Amino acid sequence: MSIKLDPWGSQIITDYSKLFEEFGIEKFSEIIDKIPNPHLLMRRGVVFGHRDFHSILARITSNEKFAVMTGFMPSGRIHFGHKMVIDQLVWYQKKNAEIFIAIADAEAYAIRRLSREEVIRIGVEEYIASMLALGLENKRLHIYFQTNYHPAYYRLIQLFSRKTTLSEFKALYGSDISPGKIVSVLSQMADILHPQLDIFGGYKYVVVPVGSDQDPHIRFTRDIADRFRKELGLERPASTYHRFMTGLDGGKMSSSRPMSAIFLTDSPEKAKEKIWKALTGGRGSIEEQKKLGGEPEKCTVFEFFAYHLIKDDKELMDIYSRCKNGDLLCGDCKKMAMELLERWLKDFQKRREKNMELAYDITNVPEF
Amino acid sequence: MSIKLDPWGSQIITDYSKLFEEFGIEKFSEIIDKIPNPHLLMRRGVVFGHRDFHSILARITSNEKFAVMTGFMPSGRIHFGHKMVIDQLVWYQKKNAEIFIAIADAEAYAIRRLSREEVIRIGVEEYIASMLALGLENKRLHIYFQTNYHPAYYRLIQLFSRKTTLSEFKALYGSDISPGKIVSVLSQMADILHPQLDIFGGYKYVVVPVGSDQDPHIRFTRDIADRFRKELGLERPASTYHRFMTGLDGGKMSSSRPMSAIFLTDSPEKAKEKIWKALTGGRGSIEEQKKLGGEPEKCTVFEFFAYHLIKDDKELMDIYSRCKNGDLLCGDCKKMAMELLERWLKDFQKRREKNMELAYDITNVPEF
Numbered sequence: 001m002s003i004k005l006d007p008w009g010s011q012i013i014t015d016y017s018k019l020f021e022e023f024g025i026e027k028f029s030e031i032i033d034k035i036p037n038p039h040l041l042m043r044r045g046v047v048f049g050h051r052d053f054h055s056i057l058a059r060i061t062s063n064e065k066f067a068v069m070t071g072f073m074p075s076g077r078i079h080f081g082h083k084m085v086i087d088q089l090v091w092y093q094k095k096n097a098e099i100f101i102a103i104a105d106a107e108a109y110a111i112r113r114l115s116r117e118e119v120i121r122i123g124v125e126e127y128i129a130s131m132l133a134l135g136l137e138n139k140r141l142h143i144y145f146q147t148n149y150h151p152a153y154y155r156l157i158q159l160f161s162r163k164t165t166l167s168e169f170k171a172l173y174g175s176d177i178s179p180g181k182i183v184s185v186l187s188q189m190a191d192i193l194h195p196q197l198d199i200f201g202g203y204k205y206v207v208v209p210v211g212s213d214q215d216p217h218i219r220f221t222r223d224i225a226d227r228f229r230k231e232l233g234l235e236r237p238a239s240t241y242h243r244f245m246t247g248l249d250g251g252k253m254s255s256s257r258p259m260s261a262i263f264l265t266d267s268p269e270k271a272k273e274k275i276w277k278a279l280t281g282g283r284g285s286i287e288e289q290k291k292l293g294g295e296p297e298k299c300t301v302f303e304f305f306a307y308h309l310i311k312d313d314k315e316l317m318d319i320y321s322r323c324k325n326g327d328l329l330c331g332d333c334k335k336m337a338m339e340l341l342e343r344w345l346k347d348f349q350k351r352r353e354k355n356m357e358l359a360y361d362i363t364n365v366p367e368f
Numbered sequence: 369m370s371i372k373l374d375p376w377g378s379q380i381i382t383d384y385s386k387l388f389e390e391f392g393i394e395k396f397s398e399i400i401d402k403i404p405n406p407h408l409l410m411r412r413g414v415v416f417g418h419r420d421f422h423s424i425l426a427r428i429t430s431n432e433k434f435a436v437m438t439g440f441m442p443s444g445r446i447h448f449g450h451k452m453v454i455d456q457l458v459w460y461q462k463k464n465a466e467i468f469i470a471i472a473d474a475e476a477y478a479i480r481r482l483s484r485e486e487v488i489r490i491g492v493e494e495y496i497a498s499m500l501a502l503g504l505e506n507k508r509l510h511i512y513f514q515t516n517y518h519p520a521y522y523r524l525i526q527l528f529s530r531k532t533t534l535s536e537f538k539a540l541y542g543s544d545i546s547p548g549k550i551v552s553v554l555s556q557m558a559d560i561l562h563p564q565l566d567i568f569g570g571y572k573y574v575v576v577p578v579g580s581d582q583d584p585h586i587r588f589t590r591d592i593a594d595r596f597r598k599e600l601g602l603e604r605p606a607s608t609y610h611r612f613m614t615g616l617d618g619g620k621m622s623s624s625r626p627m628s629a630i631f632l633t634d635s636p637e638k639a640k641e642k643i644w645k646a647l648t649g650g651r652g653s654i655e656e657q658k659k660l661g662g663e664p665e666k667c668t669v670f671e672f673f674a675y676h677l678i679k680d681d682k683e684l685m686d687i688y689s690r691c692k693n694g695d696l697l698c699g700d701c702k703k704m705a706m707e708l709l710e711r712w713l714k715d716f717q718k719r720r721e722k723n724m725e726l727a728y729d730i731t732n733v734p735e736f
Contacts, residue, residue, distance in 0.1 A: 147522070151517060151519075151734070155474065161550070161552075178534055182547050183526055183550075183551065184529075186551070368523070
């Protein structure tokens with residue numbers, strides 16, 4: 001028996017149901033059984049919704065070509081929230097997907113006011129090296145800085161701009177929309193849709209794994225694909241939606257609040273300290289907890305187990321049950337998490353160091 | 369003695385004076401005497417205004433490096449209005465300027481709904497081959513399609529977008545500003561400013577010869593240069609402003625009204641027909657004209673002489689005087705123009721054919 005986390009149970013975003021009802025995101029649970037050897041995050045309901053994943057599934061099962069696209073802004077440190085997406089990329093790559101990864105450096109450079117050198121260092125050392133260490137292989141892999149790519153990519157930005165209106169941007173991003181935001185959104189559309197062009201391999205089936213807050217982007221991008229179906233032969237991209245990891249303090253996980261997230265490059269000591277201080281589903285007293293049991297569905301440490309640290313469903317179920325019935329108390333549980341995390345981080349960080357040179361080799365570092 | 373056409377005398381745009389008073393464009397007449405061997409269009413007051421041309425003049429006289437930048441949309445046929453800009457480029461090239469020419473194909477493609485093949489054909493065959501035939505040499509010459517250029521160029525578009533506001537765009541281009549127009553304006557800014565980047569040669573002194581209606585673009589671009597002075601080392605571009613040629617029918621010269629313009633690829637017969645039908649400064653009757661004299665400053669045929677067909681100032685002055693005092697009547701004058709034009713077109717069109725292959729060779733025709 002496998003555990004299904006309740007996607008509506010998140011303490012941060014409580015309106016997942018709206019996504020199904022109002023916006024037409026389909027439930028991932030309805031196709032999960034057809035997916036061969038689904039990823040842990042799929043199996044456990046963390047990936048809870050999708051658009052058009054049927055078409056991707058058909059490619060997977062028939063072993064036909066398809067692509068996965070994602071992007072990140074190289075402005076901060078990589079944490080376990082990012083790892084959720086990368087883990088999915090690794091899984092897709094094993095299903096023979098072509099992987100496209102955009103490093104949104106123009107955005108990082110302009111919004112965060114980081115120096116060019118810093119943006120490049122973060123992009124390559126923090127993100128790309130980590131991705132390789134997480135198991136992404138250097139095959140069928142396309143990593144690019146947004147500021148240093150092929151002209152055909154930029155041409156899409158130019159063309160897309162002509163078939164959009166200011167009203168659309170305002171409806172999606174608010175009336176304080178700026179030229180910078182417009183160009184950024186158009187760039188993201190080019191990121192998602194460019195693998196379909198012949199010059200990039202002609203991948204007509206592309207899936208974008210995102211957090212549910214990214215659905216407005218996805219919807220807009222699907223509309224754009226429709227508008228350029230005839231002219232450029234674009235098809236709508238598919239998408240999957242995953243829950244966010246709760247921050248360790250119960251708030252939103254964010255690079256800007258270091259105690260809310262464990263960074264993949266945190267020292268094991270620092271990481272253990274964060275776990276020790278993390279918000280759990282424990283009760284007010286040991287007495288009470290023994291009597292009522294804990295609430296693992298509200299526990300950020302249990303989330304760590306479920307999303308990252310424990311691969312075996314039975315083992316996870318066992319922790320869940322022992323917490324629920326008051327046998328496993330938070331102190332012991334945290335110690336277990338700290339031990340697992342320490343081992344994982346040490347292994348990972350060694351692999352990351354080993355992949356540093358390769359990370360630079362396979363990335364089109366801008367020289368201007 | 370040279371003829372100075374009155375720049376306020378245009379029948380189309382009557383508010384040139386506003387440009388000096390309200391917007392701070394400086395009078396070209398005030399520096400013309402310092403320019404070694406000035407171009408015919410400068411000498412005759414067709415180029416009537418400038419911003420910061422002093423700095424360009426200093427480069428010309430000291431033989432230091434500088435650049436000239438222009439662009440055109442490859443959506444229609446090239447006519448004598450375009451030739452005015454190209455003639456200036458040829459002059460600048462002889463002054464050792466580096467020449468940058470943008471082919472705004474994304475714009476042509478999207479706005480005019482032309483096919484990719486048609487846009488490329490027009491860009492190369494109609495414009496580039498004509499430029500070479502007009503005397504532009506294949507040295508210190510950079511011609512590029514906007515959709516197929518270096519990533520560093522696109523990076524400027526991304527960066528510029530972040531330091532502009534929607535209000536600025538609305539103030540300059542009206543409240544019906546669109547994402548397409550925004551990207552187009554940002555691209556034009558990148559066109560004008562990119563020669564300053566090291567990777568494109570580091571030309572810190574750039575002059576943009578434009579029609580006076582383009583000054584809002586120039587002002588906005590100069591502001592952007594200020595905003596990126598520290599970050600990218602950009603300097604304000606210089607500019608010159610020229611009168612528009614009056615359409616042969618007295619209206620605006622435009623590719624979309626074929627009888628208003630003579631195209632460089634018009635057959636001599638067609639061109640002669642257009643001259644024959646052109647609006648002149650003649651009087652109601654021969655009697656009257658002999659008595660009062662003609663009005664060459666209102667004559668589109670005289671404009672053709674002054675802007676294009678007659679290089680010698682004395683010869684032009686002679687026509688002007690003979691018209692003024694009623695000796696030269698419109699019929700004879702037009703025949704003279706037709707003869708000059710026929711000779712010019714035949715020569716030009718031969719040169720254009722000869723340059724067709726070179727035009728393709730030196731242009732980065734998009735292959736995607």
